[in-house]
Amino acid sequence: MTPNRDDYRESGLTFPAGFLFGSATAAYQIEGAATEDGRGPSIWDTFSRTPGKVWNGDTGDVADDHYHRLEADLDLMSELGLEAYRFSIAWPRIQPTGRGPANPKGLDFYSRLVDGLLARGITPVATLYHWDLPQALEDEGGWTDRRTAYAFADYARIVGEALGDRVAVWTTLNEPWCSAYLGYGSGAHAPGRTDGAAALAAVHHLNLAHGLAVQELRQVVTNAPQYAITLNFHVLRGAGDGGEEAVRRIDALANRAFTGPLLRGEYPADLLKDTAGVTDWSFVHEGDLAVIHQPLDLLGVNYYSTTTVRLWDGASPRQSNDGHKDMGGSPWPGADQVEFVEQAGPYTDMGWNIDPGGLEELLLHLRAEFPGQALIITENGAAFPDELTVEADGTRAVHDAQRADYLRRHFVAAHRALQSGVDLRGYFVWSLMDNFEWGYGYSKRFGIVHVDYDTLRRTPKDSAHWYRDLITGRTIPALSVDSLG
Numbered sequence: 001m002t003p004n005r006d007d008y009r010e011s012g013l014t015f016p017a018g019f020l021f022g023s024a025t026a027a028y029q030i031e032g033a034a035t036e037d038g039r040g041p042s043i044w045d046t047f048s049r050t051p052g053k054v055w056n057g058d059t060g061d062v063a064d065d066h067y068h069r070l071e072a073d074l075d076l077m078s079e080l081g082l083e084a085y086r087f088s089i090a091w092p093r094i095q096p097t098g099r100g101p102a103n104p105k106g107l108d109f110y111s112r113l114v115d116g117l118l119a120r121g122i123t124p125v126a127t128l129y130h131w132d133l134p135q136a137l138e139d140e141g142g143w144t145d146r147r148t149a150y151a152f153a154d155y156a157r158i159v160g161e162a163l164g165d166r167v168a169v170w171t172t173l174n175e176p177w178c179s180a181y182l183g184y185g186s187g188a189h190a191p192g193r194t195d196g197a198a199a200l201a202a203v204h205h206l207n208l209a210h211g212l213a214v215q216e217l218r219q220v221v222t223n224a225p226q227y228a229i230t231l232n233f234h235v236l237r238g239a240g241d242g243g244e245e246a247v248r249r250i251d252a253l254a255n256r257a258f259t260g261p262l263l264r265g266e267y268p269a270d271l272l273k274d275t276a277g278v279t280d281w282s283f284v285h286e287g288d289l290a291v292i293h294q295p296l297d298l299l300g301v302n303y304y305s306t307t308t309v310r311l312w313d314g315a316s317p318r319q320s321n322d323g324h325k326d327m328g329g330s331p332w333p334g335a336d337q338v339e340f341v342e343q344a345g346p347y348t349d350m351g352w353n354i355d356p357g358g359l360e361e362l363l364l365h366l367r368a369e370f371p372g373q374a375l376i377i378t379e380n381g382a383a384f385p386d387e388l389t390v391e392a393d394g395t396r397a398v399h400d401a402q403r404a405d406y407l408r409r410h411f412v413a414a415h416r417a418l419q420s421g422v423d424l425r426g427y428f429v430w431s432l433m434d435n436f437e438w439g440y441g442y443s444k445r446f447g448i449v450h451v452d453y454d455t456l457r458r459t460p461k462d463s464a465h466w467y468r469d470l471i472t473g474r475t476i477p478a479l480s481v482d483s484l485g
């Protein structure tokens with residue numbers, strides 16, 4: 001039977017040998033131990049302690065206490081059958097002020113993590129930066145200052161020297177869009193600045209940091225790893241007469257500001273033109289683009305939902321809900337004429353629309369734009385308001401049918417992309433366990449493993465069992481309920 005192209009509720013699809021099934025986390029979201037073993041403060045420590053910035057005043061001080069529960073969490077990964085684990089390294093654990101000699105205890109933690117993964121047959125995929133900039137560097141200007149890119153390269157060298165005999169995939173940055181535009185433009189993320197010009201300077205210095213870090217890593221690693229960066233692509237749909245123009249503008253800021261320099265060695269001309277009223281881009285120095293334009297073994301793709309935009313008519317109140325917390329500033333410098341349109345459901349607990357077709361479309365689009373570039377899904381997953389149930393016999397369970405259904409549909413989308421010839425190498429479910437969801441604190445649960453924040457006890461959810469079955473059989477298992485309708 002020919003599958004209905006709009007229906008992603010298939011099962012029985014088999015993934016090829018070598019396709020990597022993993023799960024992902026990030027340091028600040030799970031580790032806790034915020035002041036232990038020489039870790040310095042990061043911008044997220046400062047931001048989360050600032051009243052009104054994070055839901056409920058939550059911080060990452062304890063988080064999932066993964067720092068102290070490393071061995072048990074490694075065992076959990078093994079029980080779930082993970083083939084790969086994507087984690088991030090906390091820069092302030094390695095260099096407490098972002099510069100200077102390495103903190104041996106910080107390196108030791110990640111060394112034990114990597115060894116523990118390898119001992120269990122799990123491939124280590126390390127991200128160097130998942131948003132926890134040492135506060136001391138922010139005090140000097142953070143990502144708006146080009147010196148931060150060079151400090152990052154030094155940090156990359158230190159980590160590469162310590163772990164560069166064992167890490168299989170190095171991802172330099174996670175979602176630089178968030179670091180730059182939410183951190184310096186909208187104020188929804190640390191450091192909470194609201195300055196469009198600063199956000200664009202941060203875009204460039206993050207891109208530069210990536211290129212410099214890959215160069216450093218290549219010099220010091222002793223195995224043969226793959227190099228990657230992870231981008232959160234915006235899959236855009238236009239509405240109304242000016243929809244196409246609105247898509248072009250947001251695509252330039254959200255997607256091409258990164259893929260341009262990273263994969264083509266240039267910033268898109270229309271991006272420079274659209275933002276000319278915000279900045280003159282004089283922070284791009286001669287030679288920077290050649291540094292940024294490093295060959296990548298893998299392009300990391302994070303996908304959750306789609307975004308619909310149109311040109312604002314200037315008369316009715318402008319809609320600006322782009323799926324991120326509104327903290328006063330705009331993450332879209334130079335695009336004040338664009339508004340964000342509410343999308344059709346169903347939705348996750350983040351209010352993000354569920355559209356697996358967007359993932360397939362994105363993968364096909366990337367193949368067309370960058371032929372020959374291997375891709376890997378470094379994040380996909382969903383938050384839902386899960387409930388822990390304790391059965392009469394003491395068995396604990398979380399019946400998160402919606403998450404399993406969400407994952408099934410997105411794995412089908414990935415499989416269809418593979419069938420269409422996309423060079424897709426693997427898929428990391430976000431997230432291994434419930435954790436600190438940035439501005440939303442602990443109010444949003446993305447894990448396939450439930451964390452009880454009173455006891456820190458871990459309970460694999462039904463989606464984790466479903467995922468384990470997928471990994472074991474390499475085939476998308478059936479679901480008895482179509483929870484998302």
Ligand code: IFM
Nearest residue numbers: 026175302379430437446
């Ligand atoms: O939790 C985040 C993660 O840190 C980065 N990508 C998106 C996830 C869900 O919001």
